[in-house]
Amino acid sequence: MxxxxxxxxxxxxxxxxMLDMAFQLLAFFILTFRPPPGEAQIYLKLPPPQPVAGMTGxxxxxxxxxxxxxDVKTTKSLTINLDDRNxxxxxxxxxxxxxxxxxxxxxxxxxxxLRGYFKAKxxxxxxxxKGNSLGDYEQVVINASPxxxxxxxxxxxxxxxxxxxxxxxxxxxxxxxxAGPDPGN
Amino acid sequence: xSGSVPGGSQSAEPNLTPILDMVFQLITFFxxxxxFKAAELDLxxxxxxxxxxxPLPGDTTNMKxxxxxxxxxxxxxxxxxxxxxxxxPNVDEDKKVKGYSLVCxxxxxxxxxxxxxxxxxxxxxxxxxxxxxxxxxxxxxxxxEEYLRSEADMSLLGEKFTREEMIREGKELPDxxxxxxxxxxxxxxxxxxxxxxxxxxxxxxxxxxxMVAK
Numbered sequence: 001m002x003x004x005x006x007x008x009x010x011x012x013x014x015x016x017x018m019l020d021m022a023f024q025l026l027a028f029f030i031l032t033f034r035p036p037p038g039e040a041q042i043y044l045k046l047p048p049p050q051p052v053a054g055m056t057g058x059x060x061x062x063x064x065x066x067x068x069x070x071d072v073k074t075t076k077s078l079t080i081n082l083d084d085r086n087x088x089x090x091x092x093x094x095x096x097x098x099x100x101x102x103x104x105x106x107x108x109x110x111x112x113x114l115r116g117y118f119k120a121k122x123x124x125x126x127x128x129x130k131g132n133s134l135g136d137y138e139q140v141v142i143n144a145s146p147x148x149x150x151x152x153x154x155x156x157x158x159x160x161x162x163x164x165x166x167x168x169x170x171x172x173x174x175x176x177x178x179a180g181p182d183p184g185n
Numbered sequence: 186x187s188g189s190v191p192g193g194s195q196s197a198e199p200n201l202t203p204i205l206d207m208v209f210q211l212i213t214f215f216x217x218x219x220x221f222k223a224a225e226l227d228l229x230x231x232x233x234x235x236x237x238x239x240p241l242p243g244d245t246t247n248m249k250x251x252x253x254x255x256x257x258x259x260x261x262x263x264x265x266x267x268x269x270x271x272x273x274p275n276v277d278e279d280k281k282v283k284g285y286s287l288v289c290x291x292x293x294x295x296x297x298x299x300x301x302x303x304x305x306x307x308x309x310x311x312x313x314x315x316x317x318x319x320x321x322x323x324x325x326x327x328x329x330e331e332y333l334r335s336e337a338d339m340s341l342l343g344e345k346f347t348r349e350e351m352i353r354e355g356k357e358l359p360d361x362x363x364x365x366x367x368x369x370x371x372x373x374x375x376x377x378x379x380x381x382x383x384x385x386x387x388x389x390x391x392x393x394x395x396m397v398a399k
Binding site for chain 2: 012015016018019022023025026029030032033034036037038039040041042043044045046047048088144145146147148149150151152153154155157158176177178181182183184185
Protein backbone atom coordinates (compact mmCIF):
# COMPACT_ATOMS: atom_id res chain seq x y z
CA MET A 1 0.00 0.00 0.00
CA UNK A 2 1.02 3.50 -0.68
CA UNK A 3 1.33 5.53 2.47
CA UNK A 4 -0.26 8.98 2.26
CA UNK A 5 1.95 11.86 3.24
CA UNK A 6 0.40 14.77 4.94
CA UNK A 7 1.86 18.17 4.37
CA UNK A 8 4.00 19.30 7.23
CA UNK A 9 3.64 23.01 6.25
CA UNK A 10 1.57 25.30 8.51
CA UNK A 11 -1.73 26.40 7.14
CA UNK A 12 -2.09 30.05 8.10
CA UNK A 13 -5.29 32.00 7.73
CA UNK A 14 -4.96 35.35 6.01
CA UNK A 15 -6.22 37.78 8.63
CA UNK A 16 -5.33 40.97 6.75
CA UNK A 17 -8.82 41.41 5.35
CA MET A 18 -10.36 40.87 8.75
CA LEU A 19 -7.95 43.35 10.28
CA ASP A 20 -8.91 45.95 7.66
CA MET A 21 -12.56 45.53 8.53
CA ALA A 22 -11.82 45.66 12.24
CA PHE A 23 -9.92 48.92 11.81
CA GLN A 24 -12.87 50.38 9.91
CA LEU A 25 -15.22 49.42 12.72
CA LEU A 26 -12.79 50.86 15.25
CA ALA A 27 -12.58 54.14 13.31
CA PHE A 28 -16.40 54.37 13.27
CA PHE A 29 -16.72 53.85 17.01
CA ILE A 30 -13.92 56.28 17.83
CA LEU A 31 -15.42 58.99 15.61
CA THR A 32 -18.93 58.57 17.00
CA PHE A 33 -17.74 58.40 20.61
CA ARG A 34 -18.97 61.30 22.69
CA PRO A 35 -18.36 61.24 26.42
CA PRO A 36 -21.63 61.95 28.23
CA PRO A 37 -21.79 65.58 29.40
CA GLY A 38 -21.60 66.14 33.14
CA GLU A 39 -25.16 67.11 33.91
CA ALA A 40 -27.40 67.05 36.96
CA GLN A 41 -31.04 67.94 37.35
CA ILE A 42 -33.78 69.16 39.60
CA TYR A 43 -36.60 66.62 39.54
CA LEU A 44 -40.02 68.23 39.96
CA LYS A 45 -43.75 67.79 39.70
CA LEU A 46 -44.80 70.84 37.73
CA PRO A 47 -48.58 71.03 37.76
CA PRO A 48 -50.20 73.95 35.95
CA PRO A 49 -50.71 76.80 38.43
CA GLN A 50 -54.17 77.19 39.96
CA PRO A 51 -56.27 79.88 38.23
CA VAL A 52 -56.33 81.86 41.47
CA ALA A 53 -53.03 81.41 43.24
CA GLY A 54 -53.55 81.48 46.96
CA MET A 55 -56.14 80.14 49.32
CA THR A 56 -59.30 78.32 48.37
CA GLY A 57 -62.10 76.98 50.48
CA UNK A 58 -63.67 78.89 53.28
CA UNK A 59 -60.61 80.62 54.61
CA UNK A 60 -60.89 84.37 54.62
CA UNK A 61 -58.17 86.84 53.92
CA UNK A 62 -56.36 87.79 57.08
CA UNK A 63 -57.56 84.74 59.03
CA UNK A 64 -55.12 82.81 61.20
CA UNK A 65 -53.43 80.35 58.86
CA UNK A 66 -52.35 77.74 61.36
CA UNK A 67 -55.22 77.22 63.77
CA UNK A 68 -58.15 76.06 61.66
CA UNK A 69 -57.60 72.35 60.90
CA UNK A 70 -59.95 72.50 57.89
CA ASP A 71 -57.62 74.88 56.14
CA VAL A 72 -54.75 72.40 56.09
CA LYS A 73 -56.68 70.29 53.59
CA THR A 74 -57.47 73.12 51.20
CA THR A 75 -55.15 74.03 48.34
CA LYS A 76 -52.77 76.72 49.34
CA SER A 77 -49.98 78.09 47.27
CA LEU A 78 -47.10 80.14 48.48
CA THR A 79 -46.22 82.62 45.75
CA ILE A 80 -42.81 84.08 45.04
CA ASN A 81 -42.87 87.09 42.70
CA LEU A 82 -39.62 87.79 40.85
CA ASP A 83 -39.20 91.05 38.97
CA ASP A 84 -36.21 92.06 36.85
CA ARG A 85 -37.18 95.51 35.43
CA ASN A 86 -36.24 94.13 31.98
CA UNK A 87 -32.59 93.61 32.95
CA UNK A 88 -32.61 89.82 33.05
CA UNK A 89 -31.39 89.73 36.66
CA UNK A 90 -33.57 89.64 39.76
CA UNK A 91 -34.18 93.17 41.05
CA UNK A 92 -37.00 92.60 43.53
CA UNK A 93 -38.55 89.62 45.28
CA UNK A 94 -41.94 89.39 46.98
CA UNK A 95 -43.18 86.41 48.91
CA UNK A 96 -46.58 85.57 50.38
CA UNK A 97 -50.15 84.79 49.43
CA UNK A 98 -51.41 87.16 46.71
CA UNK A 99 -54.94 87.44 48.09
CA UNK A 100 -53.63 88.25 51.57
CA UNK A 101 -50.33 90.08 51.42
CA UNK A 102 -47.08 90.03 49.53
CA UNK A 103 -43.98 90.90 51.49
CA UNK A 104 -40.92 92.39 49.76
CA UNK A 105 -37.78 90.47 50.64
CA UNK A 106 -34.13 91.19 49.73
CA UNK A 107 -32.96 88.45 47.36
CA UNK A 108 -30.11 87.47 49.69
CA UNK A 109 -32.58 86.85 52.54
CA UNK A 110 -34.95 84.70 50.47
CA UNK A 111 -33.63 81.41 51.85
CA UNK A 112 -34.01 82.63 55.44
CA UNK A 113 -37.52 83.87 54.69
CA LEU A 114 -38.56 80.56 53.09
CA ARG A 115 -37.19 78.68 56.07
CA GLY A 116 -39.34 80.86 58.31
CA TYR A 117 -42.46 79.98 56.28
CA PHE A 118 -41.84 76.25 56.54
CA LYS A 119 -40.25 75.96 59.99
CA ALA A 120 -43.47 76.03 62.04
CA LYS A 121 -44.77 72.97 60.23
CA UNK A 122 -41.49 71.10 60.61
CA UNK A 123 -41.54 71.63 64.39
CA UNK A 124 -45.15 70.46 64.67
CA UNK A 125 -44.74 67.52 62.31
CA UNK A 126 -45.81 64.51 64.37
CA UNK A 127 -45.63 61.97 61.56
CA UNK A 128 -42.05 61.18 62.46
CA UNK A 129 -40.85 61.66 58.90
CA LYS A 130 -37.50 63.26 58.64
CA GLY A 131 -36.69 65.90 56.10
CA ASN A 132 -38.42 69.11 55.18
CA SER A 133 -42.02 69.36 54.14
CA LEU A 134 -44.07 71.94 52.36
CA GLY A 135 -45.82 72.77 55.61
CA ASP A 136 -49.36 74.00 55.14
CA TYR A 137 -48.61 74.88 51.55
CA GLU A 138 -49.29 72.33 48.86
CA GLN A 139 -47.25 74.01 46.22
CA VAL A 140 -44.92 76.90 45.61
CA VAL A 141 -45.75 79.14 42.65
CA ILE A 142 -42.83 80.99 41.11
CA ASN A 143 -44.33 83.99 39.33
CA ALA A 144 -41.47 85.49 37.38
CA SER A 145 -41.07 88.27 34.87
CA PRO A 146 -40.84 86.74 31.35
CA UNK A 147 -37.63 88.63 30.63
CA UNK A 148 -35.81 87.15 33.64
CA UNK A 149 -32.84 84.92 32.72
CA UNK A 150 -33.37 81.19 33.20
CA UNK A 151 -30.35 80.72 35.50
CA UNK A 152 -31.82 83.26 37.93
CA UNK A 153 -35.10 81.33 38.03
CA UNK A 154 -33.18 78.08 38.59
CA UNK A 155 -31.42 79.61 41.63
CA UNK A 156 -34.81 80.35 43.21
CA UNK A 157 -36.08 76.92 42.18
CA UNK A 158 -33.13 75.38 44.01
CA UNK A 159 -34.08 77.22 47.21
CA UNK A 160 -37.68 76.03 46.88
CA UNK A 161 -36.69 72.39 46.39
CA UNK A 162 -34.58 72.56 49.57
CA UNK A 163 -37.79 72.99 51.55
CA UNK A 164 -40.09 70.83 49.51
CA UNK A 165 -37.96 67.69 49.15
CA UNK A 166 -39.00 64.98 51.55
CA UNK A 167 -36.94 62.13 52.92
CA UNK A 168 -39.33 59.50 51.52
CA UNK A 169 -38.44 60.51 47.98
CA UNK A 170 -41.66 62.40 47.27
CA UNK A 171 -41.18 64.71 44.32
CA UNK A 172 -41.51 68.39 45.18
CA UNK A 173 -44.35 70.31 43.61
CA UNK A 174 -43.59 73.72 42.14
CA UNK A 175 -45.60 75.71 39.61
CA UNK A 176 -44.28 78.27 37.18
CA UNK A 177 -46.19 81.25 35.92
CA UNK A 178 -45.13 84.28 33.92
CA ALA A 179 -46.03 87.76 35.11
CA GLY A 180 -47.08 89.24 31.80
CA PRO A 181 -46.75 88.35 28.12
CA ASP A 182 -43.52 87.05 26.61
CA PRO A 183 -41.79 89.89 24.68
CA GLY A 184 -40.54 87.54 21.93
CA ASN A 185 -42.50 85.25 19.65
CA UNK B 186 26.99 34.39 -9.62
CA SER B 187 23.61 33.51 -8.52
CA GLY B 188 21.57 36.57 -7.56
CA SER B 189 19.21 34.69 -5.35
CA VAL B 190 19.52 34.95 -1.64
CA PRO B 191 18.98 31.72 0.20
CA GLY B 192 15.54 31.69 1.71
CA GLY B 193 14.50 34.81 -0.16
CA SER B 194 11.68 33.09 -1.95
CA GLN B 195 9.76 32.69 1.33
CA SER B 196 7.51 35.59 2.17
CA ALA B 197 8.07 37.25 5.56
CA GLU B 198 4.58 37.96 6.94
CA PRO B 199 4.15 39.52 10.35
CA ASN B 200 1.90 37.70 12.75
CA LEU B 201 -1.26 39.82 12.78
CA THR B 202 -3.15 37.80 15.38
CA PRO B 203 -2.14 39.89 18.46
CA ILE B 204 -2.99 43.19 16.75
CA LEU B 205 -6.33 41.74 15.66
CA ASP B 206 -7.03 40.68 19.25
CA MET B 207 -6.25 44.15 20.50
CA VAL B 208 -8.41 45.84 17.85
CA PHE B 209 -11.35 43.60 18.72
CA GLN B 210 -10.93 44.51 22.37
CA LEU B 211 -10.99 48.22 21.48
CA ILE B 212 -14.08 47.70 19.32
CA THR B 213 -15.80 45.92 22.18
CA PHE B 214 -14.97 48.82 24.51
CA PHE B 215 -16.33 51.49 22.17
CA UNK B 216 -19.42 49.43 21.38
CA UNK B 217 -20.22 49.15 25.08
CA UNK B 218 -19.73 52.84 25.87
CA UNK B 219 -21.44 54.24 22.78
CA UNK B 220 -24.47 56.28 23.68
CA PHE B 221 -26.83 57.09 20.83
CA LYS B 222 -29.03 59.08 23.21
CA ALA B 223 -26.35 61.79 23.31
CA ALA B 224 -27.39 62.71 19.76
CA GLU B 225 -30.59 64.30 21.04
CA LEU B 226 -28.68 66.65 23.34
CA ASP B 227 -27.74 70.04 21.98
CA LEU B 228 -24.25 70.36 23.44
CA UNK B 229 -23.91 74.02 22.44
CA UNK B 230 -26.34 74.99 25.22
CA UNK B 231 -24.84 76.43 28.39
CA UNK B 232 -26.86 74.98 31.23
CA UNK B 233 -27.29 76.97 34.46
CA UNK B 234 -24.95 75.82 37.22
CA UNK B 235 -26.40 75.42 40.72
CA UNK B 236 -25.23 73.53 43.77
CA UNK B 237 -27.89 71.07 44.84
CA UNK B 238 -28.94 69.37 41.61
CA UNK B 239 -28.87 65.59 41.71
CA PRO B 240 -29.04 62.75 39.21
CA LEU B 241 -32.47 61.29 38.47
CA PRO B 242 -33.63 59.20 41.44
CA GLY B 243 -33.88 55.42 41.32
CA ASP B 244 -33.74 53.29 38.23
CA THR B 245 -33.79 55.53 35.17
CA THR B 246 -33.38 52.80 32.58
CA ASN B 247 -37.12 52.14 32.36
CA MET B 248 -38.07 55.81 32.41
CA LYS B 249 -39.26 57.28 29.16
CA UNK B 250 -37.57 60.62 28.67
CA UNK B 251 -38.63 63.44 26.38
CA UNK B 252 -35.57 65.66 25.98
CA UNK B 253 -36.29 69.27 25.02
CA UNK B 254 -33.43 71.66 24.22
CA UNK B 255 -34.94 75.12 24.80
CA UNK B 256 -33.17 78.09 23.27
CA UNK B 257 -33.75 81.50 21.72
CA UNK B 258 -33.31 81.92 17.99
CA UNK B 259 -33.47 84.82 15.62
CA UNK B 260 -33.33 85.41 11.89
CA UNK B 261 -29.80 85.05 10.53
CA UNK B 262 -28.28 88.56 10.11
CA UNK B 263 -26.27 87.34 7.11
CA UNK B 264 -27.46 89.04 3.92
CA UNK B 265 -29.72 86.86 1.82
CA UNK B 266 -30.01 84.07 4.37
CA UNK B 267 -33.50 83.26 5.62
CA UNK B 268 -32.50 80.54 8.12
CA UNK B 269 -32.83 80.79 11.92
CA UNK B 270 -29.73 81.30 14.07
CA UNK B 271 -28.96 80.48 17.70
CA UNK B 272 -26.30 81.84 20.01
CA UNK B 273 -23.16 79.71 20.47
CA PRO B 274 -20.22 80.41 22.77
CA ASN B 275 -16.79 80.99 21.20
CA VAL B 276 -14.39 78.88 23.22
CA ASP B 277 -10.60 79.26 23.26
CA GLU B 278 -8.01 76.50 23.82
CA ASP B 279 -8.49 76.61 27.60
CA LYS B 280 -12.24 76.09 27.16
CA LYS B 281 -12.92 79.63 28.34
CA VAL B 282 -15.78 81.50 26.69
CA LYS B 283 -14.42 84.50 24.78
CA GLY B 284 -17.65 85.74 23.27
CA TYR B 285 -20.77 84.65 21.48
CA SER B 286 -21.78 84.27 17.87
CA LEU B 287 -25.05 83.70 16.12
CA VAL B 288 -24.76 80.49 14.09
CA CYS B 289 -27.54 79.80 11.60
CA UNK B 290 -28.82 76.52 10.17
CA UNK B 291 -26.72 77.16 7.04
CA UNK B 292 -23.53 77.73 9.06
CA UNK B 293 -23.19 81.53 8.85
CA UNK B 294 -21.49 83.00 11.93
CA UNK B 295 -22.05 86.55 13.21
CA UNK B 296 -20.64 87.92 16.51
CA UNK B 297 -23.45 88.91 18.90
CA UNK B 298 -23.68 90.00 22.56
CA UNK B 299 -25.28 87.39 24.81
CA UNK B 300 -28.05 89.62 26.13
CA UNK B 301 -29.95 89.64 22.84
CA UNK B 302 -32.11 86.79 24.11
CA UNK B 303 -33.67 88.75 26.93
CA UNK B 304 -35.97 91.18 25.14
CA UNK B 305 -36.28 89.76 21.68
CA UNK B 306 -35.60 86.57 19.84
CA UNK B 307 -37.96 83.67 19.31
CA UNK B 308 -38.58 80.66 21.48
CA UNK B 309 -37.23 77.53 19.82
CA UNK B 310 -36.61 73.85 20.44
CA UNK B 311 -33.50 72.23 19.03
CA UNK B 312 -34.42 68.71 17.89
CA UNK B 313 -31.56 66.74 16.30
CA UNK B 314 -30.16 69.97 14.84
CA UNK B 315 -33.52 71.26 13.59
CA UNK B 316 -34.96 74.42 15.11
CA UNK B 317 -38.68 74.31 15.87
CA UNK B 318 -40.40 77.65 16.53
CA UNK B 319 -43.83 78.61 17.78
CA UNK B 320 -45.19 78.46 14.23
CA UNK B 321 -44.91 75.78 11.58
CA UNK B 322 -41.93 76.52 9.28
CA UNK B 323 -42.78 74.16 6.49
CA UNK B 324 -41.88 70.58 5.71
CA UNK B 325 -40.20 68.63 8.55
CA UNK B 326 -40.29 71.71 10.79
CA UNK B 327 -43.53 71.51 12.78
CA UNK B 328 -44.41 74.07 15.44
CA UNK B 329 -43.40 73.40 19.05
CA GLU B 330 -47.03 72.63 19.91
CA GLU B 331 -47.42 70.16 17.00
CA TYR B 332 -44.16 68.45 17.92
CA LEU B 333 -45.15 68.04 21.58
CA ARG B 334 -48.59 66.75 20.55
CA SER B 335 -47.04 64.10 18.31
CA GLU B 336 -44.70 63.04 21.12
CA ALA B 337 -47.64 62.85 23.53
CA ASP B 338 -49.60 60.77 20.99
CA MET B 339 -46.66 58.35 20.80
CA SER B 340 -46.72 58.01 24.59
CA LEU B 341 -50.48 57.49 24.61
CA LEU B 342 -50.05 54.44 22.34
CA GLY B 343 -48.70 52.51 25.30
CA GLU B 344 -51.35 53.72 27.74
CA LYS B 345 -54.76 52.32 28.60
CA PHE B 346 -56.41 55.72 28.56
CA THR B 347 -57.20 57.94 25.59
CA ARG B 348 -56.41 61.63 25.20
CA GLU B 349 -60.03 62.53 26.07
CA GLU B 350 -59.97 60.40 29.25
CA MET B 351 -56.64 61.87 30.20
CA ILE B 352 -57.93 65.43 29.97
CA ARG B 353 -61.27 64.62 31.64
CA GLU B 354 -59.87 62.66 34.57
CA GLY B 355 -56.72 64.68 35.08
CA LYS B 356 -54.42 61.74 34.32
CA GLU B 357 -50.82 62.36 33.44
CA LEU B 358 -48.37 60.93 30.94
CA PRO B 359 -45.66 58.78 32.56
CA ASP B 360 -42.81 60.34 30.60
CA UNK B 361 -40.31 62.61 32.27
CA UNK B 362 -39.80 65.82 30.29
CA UNK B 363 -36.13 66.77 30.45
CA UNK B 364 -35.82 70.53 30.00
CA UNK B 365 -32.34 71.56 28.85
CA UNK B 366 -32.61 75.32 28.67
CA UNK B 367 -29.73 77.68 28.02
CA UNK B 368 -28.87 79.76 31.10
CA UNK B 369 -29.17 82.95 29.04
CA UNK B 370 -32.64 82.01 27.79
CA UNK B 371 -35.44 84.22 29.09
CA UNK B 372 -37.98 82.72 31.49
CA UNK B 373 -40.91 83.50 29.17
CA UNK B 374 -39.51 81.09 26.56
CA UNK B 375 -39.03 78.20 29.00
CA UNK B 376 -42.42 78.87 30.54
CA UNK B 377 -44.04 78.66 27.09
CA UNK B 378 -42.52 75.20 26.51
CA UNK B 379 -43.45 73.99 30.02
CA UNK B 380 -47.03 75.24 29.60
CA UNK B 381 -47.39 73.48 26.24
CA UNK B 382 -46.08 70.25 27.83
CA UNK B 383 -48.60 70.60 30.66
CA UNK B 384 -51.39 71.05 28.09
CA UNK B 385 -50.40 67.70 26.56
CA UNK B 386 -50.57 65.96 29.95
CA UNK B 387 -46.94 65.91 31.05
CA UNK B 388 -46.48 66.63 34.77
CA UNK B 389 -43.05 65.29 35.75
CA UNK B 390 -40.08 67.39 34.74
CA UNK B 391 -36.34 67.21 35.16
CA UNK B 392 -34.68 70.61 34.82
CA UNK B 393 -31.11 70.07 33.65
CA UNK B 394 -28.22 71.95 35.18
CA UNK B 395 -24.49 71.84 34.67
CA MET B 396 -22.31 70.17 37.28
CA VAL B 397 -20.49 72.32 39.81
CA ALA B 398 -16.72 72.11 39.33
CA LYS B 399 -15.12 70.68 42.46
